[in-house]
Every structure is written in structure tokens, then in C-alpha cells.
Amino acid sequence: MKTSEFLKGLAVSVWTGTVHLFRHRMTSMYPETQNYPNTEMYAYDPKKGVAVSGWRGRHYLDMSKCTGCQLCFIACENIAEAIEMIPVPEAAHAQNKKSIYPGVDYGRCVFCGFCVDACPFYALYMTPVAEISEMNRNDLYYSPVELSVPPVPNPAPKVHVNFDKKRGSHDER
Amino acid sequence: MSIPNAPQRKMIYSVGGGDSPALVGKLSEVVKRAVGTPLGYMINWGRLYSLWPVHLETGCCSVELGASSGSRWDMERFGVLEAFGSLRQCDLLIVLGTVSRKMMPRLRVVWEQMPEPKWCIAIGACSISGGLYLDSYNVLQGVDQYIPVDVKIPGCPPSPYTILDGIMVLMEKIRNSDIKGRYHLPEFAQAKIKEETAK
DSSP, X not given: OOHHHHHHHHHHHHHXXXXXXXXXXXXXXXXXXXXXXXXXXXEEETTTXXXXXXXXXXXXXXXXXXXXXXXXXXXXXTTTOOEEEEEOTTOOOTTOSSOEEEEEETTTOOOOOHHHHHOSSSOEEEXXXXXXXXXXXXXXEEOHHHHTSOOOOOOSOBOOEEXXXXXXXXXXX | OOOTTOOOOOOTTOTTOSSSXXXXXXXXXXXXXXXXXXXXXHHHHHHHTOBOEEEEEOSTHHHHHHHHTSSTTOGGGGTBOOSOSOGGGOOEEEEESOOBXXXXXXXXXXXXXXXXXXXXXXXXXXXXXXXXXXXXXXXXSOGGGTXXXXXXXXXXXXXXXXXXXXXXXXXHHHXXXXXXXXXXXXXXXXXXXXXXXXX
């Protein structure tokens, strides 16, 4: 290798380093800020036949609308067998005479959203809550009562994401 | 065969128990609090922010782990390095993807080579519970039946946010463990369990 080529390579590497000092930071500072669309829930409108796009995370069950028709259970039976109909005798709703509600095992769930598509009563949604990792296997079983708790919005400040063709997506500062 | 009317033998040398002699119990407690707790805190602080992982990549979850260790979701902010080096200096095993019956002895060999204390993370539905391969003849239904898994990260595959959250759960576990790496529930959780069992 010639000495001129070596010096040129050295200068180029130093130049790229100095340029990156003044550029926007690529890293999303995840626990301090949030940059994913965490307001929209993944939902399906059975009358129009249109799905509302959103982050697919933990489910949200509206117990006052669920009729215990087991359609979500049938949809999941052929995919992951994550949903199981669990009797909740404490919840007395008129439309649910057997009082059975879906409970989800997140150890098996693959977050495909077919259970939300199958629900004809606007009872099942998917929330943008992605923080569901646990230490024990049993904590991954979510009972209907746990699913019916509405998601708590993340208090961390939201950051807008810029999509750059050259450098990829990065947070706005 | 036990003698019917023999007196029950008490645990005389049990440390810190109710039946133990007062001096021994107190001395051990004093030594634990004076030396063990701050030393364990310091050592755990060192373990927390320098986790050296081993990746056992058998499925598509490894792509998401590659994304989360890239520059966008920088996993090195939490001290989790990328995969390199030998198994004998690592302390975190990350199982990604389906573990078949033939893969399990290799996983066991990897796990046995790592020095104590060591932790294990299972990522994805396949490694937690078998996932979509629920009727399979050779895919194991969860690796936690064979090696101790500390944190389960659900998803198929999980997003980098979920992986980073699982790493924070593992850090919380290390923070609450003693010098030997054994995990103890924090006091509020113990009180909660006591309340639930009393009901």
C-alpha cells in the first residue's frame, strides 16, 4: 500500500468522525422518551370491514360488551391456542349469560390480531402496551379481569420520528 | 421407623431462626448487615451494568435482538454487550427461537460451561412455551422445564422495546439478589404474598 493511500484513508476516517459529532443522534432513548404511536389501539370495525391500524401489544377486553360467544377462542384455536374461555361468576352482565370471558396466555400468543378481527361486538382491542415481560411463567397468564384494566399511558415525553432516506429513521431533537 | 413418643428435635444451629440461641442468631445477623449487604450491593452493581451475553440463535427472534443491539435501540446503554468471546467468561444466556429435541443437549452444554452466577433470558413464544409448534413431535414445550429461565420476553418475535424492557426486568432481578446470585423477593412483594395466602 502506498503512503498516500494510507494518509487519505486516515483523513477520511477522521473527517467522518468529526461530522458525526454534529449530527442528530440516531439512538432512541427508550425508557426516558417514547417514539412509537402509543395512542391508537388496534381495532376492527365489523360493520365496515375495516381495521384501524395501531400497535399490537397487550389486549384490552371490554367486559360490558363481551357476550361469551367464543369466536376469539375459535380464531385462536387454529393458530396458537393462547385464548381460553374462563368463567368469571363475579361479573354479572346481562348479555353474557354463561359469564365466560377470554383469558390470554402471553407465553403462547403471537400477536397476530385475528381474535380482534373475529370479535363482532367491539369488545376486544389490542393496546400499545409492549412491556409485558415477566420473571415467572404463571404471570404471563392474563385473566379476563386483568385484561379489562385499561392501559395506562406512558408518562415519558413523546418524540417525533423523522424518516430519512439516507440515514434511516431517527428521533427529532 | 420413628419412635412414637420421642421428642421432636429442634433445629439448634439454624441461623436467625426463632429457636436458635440468641447470641448466634444476633451475631450472624450483625455480620450479614455490616459486611454482606454493602458488599453484595457493590458486587451486584458491577454485575448489573456489564452483562456478557451468549446468543443461542435458532429462530427469527435473533433478527430483533440484532436490531436492538444496533445503533437505533442501543442495548449497550444498559451494559449488555454484543455476542463475542468464549462461553466461559459470559454470564447471560439468551435463548432465541425454537429449541428442538436434538438442540437441547447442545443448549445444556452451553449452559453448563458458563460460570456461576449466570442468568438466562428466553425470548419469543417458541422458547417460552413451544409457541406455534404446540403439537410438534420434536419441538420442546418451553425451555424452562430443562434450564432455569429468569426472564420471559413474550412476542413472536418481540419488538426491541419489549426486549429492552425484559433486560430492565432482569436488571431489577440482579439488583435484588445476594452475593451468590440468589434472588430474594423485595419486602413489599413478600408482604403482598403473605396477605394473599392469609385470605
